[in-house]
Amino acid sequence: MNAGSTQYDVLVIGSGAAGLTAALSLATRLKVLVLAKGKLTSGSTAWAQGGIAAVLDAGDTFDDHIRDTMVAGAGLNDRETVEFVIERAPAAIDRLCELGVPFNRESDHLHLTREGGHSHRRIVHVDDATGWAVQAALLKAAEENANITLLPHHSCVDLITGRHEEKYSGSGRVWGAYALDETTGKVEAYKARATVLAAGGAGRVYQFSTAPRGATGDGIAMAWRAGARVSNMEMMQFHPTCLYNLEVKNFLITEAVRGEGGRLFHPETGHRFMADYDPERMELAPRDVVARAIDDQIKRYGLDYVHLDISHEPPEFVKEHFPTIHEKLLGLGIDMTKGPIPVVPAQHYTCGGVVIDLDGRTDLPGLYAAGEVTESGLHGANRLASNSLLECFVFGDAAAKDILARWDSFDAPPRIREWDESRVTDSDEEVVIKQNWTEIRRMMWNYVGIVRTTKRLERAKHRIDLLASEIDDYYGHFRVTTDLIELRNLHQCADLIVQSALRRHESRGLHYILDYPETDEVPNDTVLVP
Secondary structure, X not given: OXXXXXXXXXXXXXXXXXXXHHHXXXXXXXXXEEEOOOOOOOOOHHHOOOOEEOOOOOOOOHHHHHHHHHHHOOOOOOHHHHHHHHHOHHHHHHHHHHXXXXXXEEOOEEOEEOOOOOOXXXXXXXXXXXXXHHHHHHHHHHHOOOOEEEEOOEEEXXXXXXXXXXXXXXXXXXXXXXXXXXXXXXXXEEEEEEEEEOOOOOHHHOOOEOOOOOOOOHHHHXXXXXXXXXXXXXXXXXXXXXXXXXXXXXXXXXXHHHHXXXXXXXXXXXXXXXXXXXXXXXXXXOHHHHHHHHHHHHHHHOOOOEEEEOOOOOHHHHHHHOHHHHHHHHOOOOOOOXXXXXXXXXXXXXXXXXXXXXXXXOOOOOEEEOOOOEEOOOOOOOOOOOOHHHXXXXXXXXXXXXXXXXXXXXXXXXXXXXXXXXXXXXXXXXXXXXXXXXXXXXXXHHHOOOEEOHHHHHHHXXXXXXXHHHHHHHHHHEOOOHHHHHHHHHHHHXXXXXXXXXXXXXXXXXXXXXXXXXXXXXXXXXXXXX
């Protein structure tokens, strides 16, 4: 759909679960523009295999779900936020059912599966492709809503603030964003009274990641440059089980495979090694524990991968629960009903991000945020499986409700300066972008990965500082492209991650550093202020 006018009531940046949830709630009264980098379905939501955590079973309780979330988050979670999200989960599931999401059912009840870190079966799912079904339902509803304009293939460059007003105010008030039309190469100012940032995480800052190609931390970097605080950026979650295959990269083997009985083995000796790391919970331990165990096996024994095996379960059971994965693996010559799957850890989720309150408000007036771009206090030092989509629905709706409640207090945008390209030219050195992109991602994987040391972090910081002037110089001299925008944001997020990791002198959850193996008695957030 074409955007037509460039001023709307509300601008939503991102077309995943958080962005579309906010847009649908806002569209009951307001005109909403949704900008998406690439296709409308290219974000992380569509990639989510597992499901959505919600207390729906009589034997389960909110207190149980809260406790599981706090245990997984190593106590760094904000309890008020955890309660806020978990208590709103059943209502979120009801709304998705109303939108037509075809959740798996058992007779007249939703089928619930179990994943690592959960004490009960509470994962609502659509086979092993929940995210895709949710994305499709939300997108269909948005496309049918006359108050929502969907604009794909637009890469946001920066948030518009007081410094972009024709009469420079210097205020931190956000009035929308400058965005590059990927089809024309032109940058335009998209103005709005309120802006919802739902641009996803920063997974692609790492060489190996399950995140989609566009997860380059754009929202986090833009909010930081505009003056918003970020928190707990050192808490990068690594999924324990990404398919090891030299031809197919970044294919995730869902947590639910372990939840339904999958076991981890040394590929040569056949030893079930989780007994050595967490004998009580074994493969159902939280992700950080399992990822470190696999990383230790790979490094200690010089392995390329370990084995995940669910072939002891009946073939019909495996095919019924994991049809997408089963079909994908068969195409690669792996039959998971008969033998093991080779797996390695990969970056999976950004637990830190832009600081928000329970209404989705950031530090900057007019700017709200929801989903993986944020640090709401829900995940703490490690995200509990299937709490991420839930966070998107709850905070997307919370942000929309606050905007609607405060709407009369939002001023109309002032006159904003047009994007100025008078002093730049087309790039003649695209290789610089590719080289720096590759260098950042490899360096982050080697120096700021699953297990860290102060020396490695300092080396990473030194390299990031050296690249800063090179990237800034390139950005200042050439017209922006999506690749350049992403490189600039990747570099910014890498710097925030390393700064945060250097400040945390303890091992907690996802941040495991050999120089400080103990956990502090009192948990504290790592908050960075621009």
